[in-house]
Amino acid sequence: xNRNRDTLADENKTRGPQFSLKxxxxxxxCLSLCSIAMFVLLxxxxxxxxxxxxxxxxxxxxxxxxxxxxGSGFRLTTxxxxxxxxxxxxxxxxxxxxxxxxxQDYVTLSCGPTTGDEDxxxxxxxxxxxxxxxxxxFSGLYMLRCNYTAIYYxxxxxxxxxxxxAKVEVGMAEPFETxxxxxxxxxxxxxxxxxxxxxxxxxxxxxxxxxxxxDLVFDATxxxxxxxxxxxxxAPANTTGQLAFRDPGYMHTVIMTNLKPxxxxxxxxxxxKHSLSRVKQFKSRPxxxxxxxxxxxxxxxxxxxxxxxxxTASRVYEDVVGRGYDSFLLHFGxxxxxxxxxxxxxxxxxxxxxxxxxxxxxxxxxNHEYDYVTGxxxxxxxxxxxxGGSFNPSWxxxxxxxxxxxxxxxxxxxxxxxxxxxxxxxxxxYGGIHVIQMSTxxxxxxxxEQYEWxxxxxxxxxxxxxxxxxxxxxxxxxxxxTDIESDMNVSYAFQDEVEDLIYKHGVNLMMxxxxxxxxxxxxxxxKKCVDDGKGTIHVVIGNAGFPLGQEGFSSxxxxxxxxxxxxxxxxxxxxxxxxxxxxxxxxENGNVYDEFIVAPWGGSQEIDT
Numbered sequence: 250x251n252r253n254r255d256t257l258a259d260e261n262k263t264r265g266p267q268f269s270l271k272x273x274x275x276x277x278x279c280l281s282l283c284s285i286a287m288f289v290l291l292x293x294x295x296x297x298x299x300x301x302x303x304x305x306x307x308x309x310x311x312x313x314x315x316x317x318x319x320g321s322g323f324r325l326t327t328x329x330x331x332x333x334x335x336x337x338x339x340x341x342x343x344x345x346x347x348x349x350x351x352x353q354d355y356v357t358l359s360c361g362p363t364t365g366d367e368d369x370x371x372x373x374x375x376x377x378x379x380x381x382x383x384x385x386x387f388s389g390l391y392m393l394r395c396n397y398t399a400i401y402y403x404x405x406x407x408x409x410x411x412x413x414x415a416k417v418e419v420g421m422a423e424p425f426e427t428x429x430x431x432x433x434x435x436x437x438x439x440x441x442x443x444x445x446x447x448x449x450x451x452x453x454x455x456x457x458x459x460x461x462x463x464d465l466v467f468d469a470t471x472x473x474x475x476x477x478x479x480x481x482x483x484a485p486a487n488t489t490g491q492l493a494f495r496d497p498g499y500m501h502t503v504i505m506t507n508l509k510p511x512x513x514x515x516x517x518x519x520x521x522k523h524s525l526s527r528v529k530q531f532k533s534r535p536x537x538x539x540x541x542x543x544x545x546x547x548x549x550x551x552x553x554x555x556x557x558x559x560x561t562a563s564r565v566y567e568d569v570v571g572r573g574y575d576s577f578l579l580h581f582g583x584x585x586x587x588x589x590x591x592x593x594x595x596x597x598x599x600x601x602x603x604x605x606x607x608x609x610x611x612x613x614x615x616n617h618e619y620d621y622v623t624g625x626x627x628x629x630x631x632x633x634x635x636x637g638g639s640f641n642p643s644w645x646x647x648x649x650x651x652x653x654x655x656x657x658x659x660x661x662x663x664x665x666x667x668x669x670x671x672x673x674x675x676x677x678x679y680g681g682i683h684v685i686q687m688s689t690x691x692x693x694x695x696x697x698e699q700y701e702w703x704x705x706x707x708x709x710x711x712x713x714x715x716x717x718x719x720x721x722x723x724x725x726x727x728x729x730x731t732d733i734e735s736d737m738n739v740s741y742a743f744q745d746e747v748e749d750l751i752y753k754h755g756v757n758l759m760m761x762x763x764x765x766x767x768x769x770x771x772x773x774x775x776k777k778c779v780d781d782g783k784g785t786i787h788v789v790i791g792n793a794g795f796p797l798g799q800e801g802f803s804s805x806x807x808x809x810x811x812x813x814x815x816x817x818x819x820x821x822x823x824x825x826x827x828x829x830x831x832x833x834x835x836x837e838n839g840n841v842y843d844e845f846i847v848a849p850w851g852g853s854q855e856i857d858t
Contacts, residue, residue, distance in 0.1 A: 263446060291855075322347045325401055325417035333422050334429065336391040340373075340399045341384035345737060348414065353404040354378040358387045358492050358593075361395030366413070368591065370491045389553060391595045394425040394449035396499045425449030426523035428501075430674055431599035432605035434664035435577060435677050439534050441506045442609070443664045444518050447498050447598065449532065453476075454501035458516035462528060468843065471503030482624030487652030488590035493593040500661050508533040529606045531843035532575055537714065540826040542576040542680030545569065545608070547793035547819040548615070548762020549583040549724065552596035556763065557817050558794025558838040565819060566604040568834075573820050575608045576679055581686060582615025582723030582762050584659070586795060589652035594662065611665065613686040614673050615723040615762065616650040618659045620690055630662045630673045632691045640692045644742055647690070656757050669706070673780045674699055676706050682824055685717035689724035689739075689763075694746045705752035716849060717824055718756045720785075724760040727770055727787045729806040729813065730798060736763065737806075738858065748775065751785055755850035760820070762791030765798040768813035768835055776807045782851045789813075790820050790833070814841040 323344040328398060332338060354376070355367040373385035390397060396418050403414040424718045430447035444456055451473050457465035459520035478494040481487040488494060503518060515604070535541065536616055545565055550558045568574040586596035601610065613631075622641070625633025631637055639655065641647040659672055665686075669675035685706060693699050724736070726743045751759065752774050772784030795816045815831040817836040822829055829847035834840070 257334070267377070273785050287606075292684065293698070305369075318412065323401075323415050325399060325415045327399065327419045329418055329419075329422075331420055331422040332397065336390060337386055337388040338390055338397065338399075338402075338419060339384050339386050341382065342401060342415070345385070346385065348377070348403060351404045355402050356385050357400050358390075358397060359400075359403065360390075360393045360397045361491075364490050368490045368492075372420045373735065376680070389596070391592070391599050392421055392423065392427065392429050393592055393595055394496065395590065396414055396420045407582060411752055414691055416600075424523060425521055426452070426499075428454075428524070428526045429602075430500075430662075431518065431529070431593070431602050432598065432663075433607075433609045434657065435534070435611060435666055435679070436504060436608045437666040437668055438504075438506065439676075439678075440508050440510075442505050442508060442514075442531060442533060443502055443504050444516065445502050445664055446518055446526070447500055447662075448520065448523075449498045449545060450520060450523065452498050452520045452615055454503050454514055454518065456503040456505060456518040457525070458514050458849070459506050460509075460512060460514060462515050464518065465505075465528075467505070469503050469505060470765055471501055473499045473501045475499050476657050476661050480627055480657050481651075481783050482621040482627045482651075482655035482657075483653040485654075486651070486657075488589075492590050492592075494589065497591060497594065497658070497661075502664055510534060510536045511539070517808075520608055531607055533611075535576075537678075540681030540716065541824065543572075543574040543821070543823045544576045544679075545574050545577075545578040545819060545821055546581075546721070546760050547790050548581045548760075549791040550580065550597075550793040550794045551586040551795045552593050553600055554794050554796070557792075557796070558633075560599050561793045561819055562604070564834060564836055564839060567839075568821055569604045569608050572821075574823075576610055577609045577684075578605075579611055579613075579686070579721055579760070581721040581760065582689075583617045583791070584612055584615065585793065586617055587654070587658065588617055588650075589654060594658060602799035604784050610684065611677075611684075612659070612663050612672060613721055613723060614656060614659060614690055615686045616647065616690055618651055618654060618690075619656040619688075620647050620650040621653055621655040622649050624653070624655065624827070627657065628655050630656055630670060630691065632673070634692075640690060642694075642742070644738050646739060669702055670699070674702060678715050680824065681715055681826065682717045682829075683710050685718070687720065687722050689722045689743070689761075694742070700746070700750075706748055707756075710754065712755075715828065717758075717829055717847070718754065719757050720759045722753060722759070722761050722836050724763045725787070726759065727773065727776075727807075727809070728764050728768055728789055729802045729804065729810045730766060730768070731765050731800045731803045732801060733764070743776075752783075755783070757847050757850060758788065758831075759785050760788045760790055762793075764789050764791050765795055766800075766813065766815045767792050767818060767843070768802070769811050769833070769845060770809045773809050776809065778809050780849060786847055788820065788831075790818075792817050793819055800806035811845075814842060816842070818842065 328339045337690045355374045359369040400416040402411045428446040434443040454471045459465040478487045517525045589591040622638035660722045665672045674687045768789040770787040771778035774784040802813045822831045832841045833843040
């Protein structure tokens, strides 16, 4: 949501060393070795010039110190020498007796091309390290399809500057063509399943699959896509850098077809001439007459924020693999919170891959993926309004929350059934449930393209086939959370424009995010609990990982809120012909904080808290 802005991890914050001056030693040594130094300077590639963000101009020398290349001089080493995906890296140094190290020194880490010395992923100061063995640690290093480079910067008081004293490069243990970011998706064909993955090559993607682990008798090939900084709508998403746009590699989609219903399949994916993934497993969709499903739902996740998204991923994995909640997963907006920082997508997919390769991961669009104010000709959803930006009514608080991405990474990285407007709004049937994912970031007012689609989609629902109708969106129609008046204005308009439509067609459950909290209503219509069971239960479940809301809840917005809390968690739901049984699970301890039954439209709602 718009008002809860997270900072990156400390190592990824905007950097500006507030350095005090301290004298550099070893000048005499450098002078005595001037002939060697000249050779080294000619043989050593230049490092980019760097202007540090300080109140006075402090520069970094545009060359490596001669001592950096001396056999007996200062040098860096790494452990491990080759990185596994997600591993930590220890950078150590030797030869400090040849130079005077200072408390102002620091080590940077980057991956791939940089735009200058101030362009890096992470920074560590040895003086702030807990290490006693002359080293610093960098954790959470993912496959970015490039080699990592560490550079040690030493402060020189005399010249009021920093020297790039030594550098070391470390590669990945796996080739850049290795398939990563695997995630499943439902398609418009009920006998098919899509697998999407990322790699550093545009070579033809393929998948092998079958019912037996040792006999993957079927195979299929697919398509590839990518995007560039120029494809984004506006800055900062269209600028390049370590903490900005970076080459995303290639996104691949392969469709597994002719699947038997309700059957477990083994599969592996990748590039035949490079490498394939480990063998994974998924369950195909049930028969059309089935009325059973078990699924997961949440919003507002982000990547590896503790104790938020990482704990959600861990709990959800347990439910998907160990408790059979493997029908599908709904994530309705605010997916990775990349917001122009490309490598966060790599973090996010690394986090969800263990269970996203077991269960179809179905996404909706949120404000932090889509909202923009200019450059709309690059909007692949066709949502540009005449002013050049996205949906931005006078009563709303829509703006630049995607930092210029305007849905482009989402469009290329995810898949959806072709029943609406790609990933932006669509629907599907599964085990007696008709699921609709709509976009609150596109126009949903009466007469709009999306409203007309939603109305038509609801009119086509056959309740004998799908007795349950579940609607998801990112922004909420109802909440009692306080001090969010700009969001409240949007919710009031949402009620005015859409609530009558979902009431007319008996939508059983509406799930949303945006507010970073949990809240559940009674069966509700026009701000009041209904006695006849003809009302939609509204659930806010925007607490999957990004920092929680600090606001309270107030009955001044209505007396319909039955349960609410600012705590991390997610919903797990099992459905049958007679009801839908929902549980809100707390990440902290795995306990069920809230439990409720969704009854058929017009039936009694049994609430078990």
